[in-house]
Amino acid sequence: MESTQSTESKIIELQPFTDEMIVNMGPQHPSTHGVLRLELRLDGEVVREAIPHIGYLHRCFEKHSENLSYPQIIPFTDRMDYVAAMNQNWGFCLAVEKLMEADEEKEFAIPERAEYLRVLICELNRIASHLLSFGTYGMDLGAFTPFLYAFRDRERLLLLFEKVCGARLTYNYIRIGGVSEIIPMEPGSIDEQNFLDEIEEFLDYFEPQIDEYNDLLTSNSIFSERTVGVAVMSAEMALSYGATGPNLRGSGVDWDLRRDEPYSIYDRFDFDVPVAEDIPELGAVVGDCWSRYKIRMDEMKESVSICRQILAEGLPDGPVMAELKAVRPPKGELYFRSEAPRGELGFYIVSDGTPKPVRVKGRSPCFSALSALQELSQGLMVADIIAIIGSIDIVMGEVDR
Amino acid sequence: MNLEEIYQVLKDKFGESVLLLDTELSGDHSIHISPAAIVEISTFLLETETLAFDTLMCLSGVDLSAKDEEFAVVYHLYSMNHRHKVVLKTPLPKSNPQLPSVSHIWKTADWHEREAYDLYGIVFEGHTDLRRLLLPDDWEGYPLRKDYEEPDFYRGMRVPY
Numbered sequence: 001m002e003s004t005q006s007t008e009s010k011i012i013e014l015q016p017f018t019d020e021m022i023v024n025m026g027p028q029h030p031s032t033h034g035v036l037r038l039e040l041r042l043d044g045e046v047v048r049e050a051i052p053h054i055g056y057l058h059r060c061f062e063k064h065s066e067n068l069s070y071p072q073i074i075p076f077t078d079r080m081d082y083v084a085a086m087n088q089n090w091g092f093c094l095a096v097e098k099l100m101e102a103d104e105e106k107e108f109a110i111p112e113r114a115e116y117l118r119v120l121i122c123e124l125n126r127i128a129s130h131l132l133s134f135g136t137y138g139m140d141l142g143a144f145t146p147f148l149y150a151f152r153d154r155e156r157l158l159l160l161f162e163k164v165c166g167a168r169l170t171y172n173y174i175r176i177g178g179v180s181e182i183i184p185m186e187p188g189s190i191d192e193q194n195f196l197d198e199i200e201e202f203l204d205y206f207e208p209q210i211d212e213y214n215d216l217l218t219s220n221s222i223f224s225e226r227t228v229g230v231a232v233m234s235a236e237m238a239l240s241y242g243a244t245g246p247n248l249r250g251s252g253v254d255w256d257l258r259r260d261e262p263y264s265i266y267d268r269f270d271f272d273v274p275v276a277e278d279i280p281e282l283g284a285v286v287g288d289c290w291s292r293y294k295i296r297m298d299e300m301k302e303s304v305s306i307c308r309q310i311l312a313e314g315l316p317d318g319p320v321m322a323e324l325k326a327v328r329p330p331k332g333e334l335y336f337r338s339e340a341p342r343g344e345l346g347f348y349i350v351s352d353g354t355p356k357p358v359r360v361k362g363r364s365p366c367f368s369a370l371s372a373l374q375e376l377s378q379g380l381m382v383a384d385i386i387a388i389i390g391s392i393d394i395v396m397g398e399v400d401r
Numbered sequence: 402m403n404l405e406e407i408y409q410v411l412k413d414k415f416g417e418s419v420l421l422l423d424t425e426l427s428g429d430h431s432i433h434i435s436p437a438a439i440v441e442i443s444t445f446l447l448e449t450e451t452l453a454f455d456t457l458m459c460l461s462g463v464d465l466s467a468k469d470e471e472f473a474v475v476y477h478l479y480s481m482n483h484r485h486k487v488v489l490k491t492p493l494p495k496s497n498p499q500l501p502s503v504s505h506i507w508k509t510a511d512w513h514e515r516e517a518y519d520l521y522g523i524v525f526e527g528h529t530d531l532r533r534l535l536l537p538d539d540w541e542g543y544p545l546r547k548d549y550e551e552p553d554f555y556r557g558m559r560v561p562y
Contacts, residue, residue: 055534055535102427239481242458242507255481260484333428344458358465358466371511375508401535
């Protein structure tokens with residue numbers, strides 16, 4: 001506390017501020033979405049400063065990668081964002097494939113069937129990831145029921161993933177050149193038909209559920225009181241901090257890599273990109289916690305739509321792996337980014353022409369978004385910190401790598 | 402603008418600080434610049450209307466080999482308006498890896514620079530809060546350097562497994 005007494009005039013000024021207090025939130029707080037420690041400098045209940053301390057889940061992904069061959073790195077990407085591991089596999093494989101394509105002598109094409117399976121599975125994974133985000137956000141803010149609903153539905157997706165690759169969380173399904181064949185699914189076979197039917201059944205069940213969840217949580221007045229107008233991130237701020245994905249679109253920037261820099265076969269599908277708008281009747285403004293959350297709810301519908309388009313076309317015949325003699329990208333380097341559920345997932349790969357990379361850098365969307373927390377939380381209440389963390393939807397495995 | 406045009410604009414404006422246009426390797430091509438000029442060049446890239454590089458996608462430290470005398474810091478920039486990208490590379494001597502920070506230009510550089518400091522020991526001058534980010538504060542050495550040797554013990558715990 002600063003001294004406000006003047007010895008000369010002996011006037012004691014009114015000092016409305018109490019002593020500042022340093023409080024550690026975490027590292028194992030249920031609402032920090034992993035192992036995150038926040039050093040909060042509090043003035044009463046007002047946050048003067050919130051300093052994130054990260055690294056509790058650091059597993060040296062980048063160092064490990066330098067000692068492994070490219071296919072061996074894929075399981076490590078699973079452990080980055082473990083709630084959307086399919087998308088992480090894909091991001092890495094895309095980067096390696098692009099670098100290999102840069103070598104003009106070696107031509108290879110990803111089989112159509114693999115591309116369709118990749119998009120289908122990754123969009124389902126996006127739904128699973130957003131469901132987790134929705135459920136835990138409700139729980140962070142004191143609503144336990146949405147969590148149970150979300151996990152009930154997510155469970156069905158995990159069972160589907162188990163059917164294609166045998167794993168529920170860390171898949172190692174998408175491989176360089178195609179997808180894994182560990183559980184064979186012949187084109188046109190009864191297995192394939194059952195699998196696709198099961199997805200369709202899920203989509204038919206799930207699409208109306210989204211509206212129910214919106215009734216349950218999105219328009220719930222207790223929930224909106226906690227999130228509407230809280231921690232507004234302007235578009236400039238979001239761009240400067242490198243916030244991407246739903247966080248960027250929540251700030252009103254119309255940007256989606258699947259549409260604006262189409263990779264794989266995303267240019268063949270019709271889907272909207274939800275962008276936040278002011279909603280006067282609710283009081284929501286572009287860039288607040290509620291907008292960021294709402295983008296994810298809307299995106300689930302778009303993912304359902306993409307999956308339906310694939311099911312309508314059916315999976316093409318053919319192999320699921322390209323014929324590759326060896327995964328050995330040419331001497332060179334490449335940065336490739338893809339749209340993971342949490343935003344722009346980039347991999348920067350430097351190759352010297354050997355089967356092992358010289359450098360792999362994972363550019364994590366949560367890492368950049370979390371760095372905005374310090375500025376976002378200034379002057380807010382302690383309870384708002386919880387609302388911000390849930391709304392930027394971080395997974396610490398990806399932040400720390 | 403494509404990379405050659407951006408290179409020409411930078412070369413005309415900054416002369417010798419822009420070292421070369423690297424098109425030898427496969428994949429992304431890059432513009433090599435001298436580390437001392439990184440702040441001026443970054444500010445120019447952000448503020449010139451025809452360039453308008455408003456996002457720093459990625460900032461990485463690179464150590465190619467233990468035999469090399471140099472590190473590199475690589476900046477991947479993107480312009481949302483013009484939808485063009487550029488890769489900047491700054492060579493740094495391993496004996497004294499220092500260069501000015503760009504964290505006041507793109508705020509995302511704040512944590513990325515701390516990460517590069519943490520794992521490579523590259524010092525970003527003018528960074529307001531250059532502490533270790535991912536590793537514990539009392540960790541010795543910089544693990545992503547190619548000549549790094551891991552310690553046998555850290556606070557009584559065995560490190561190699």
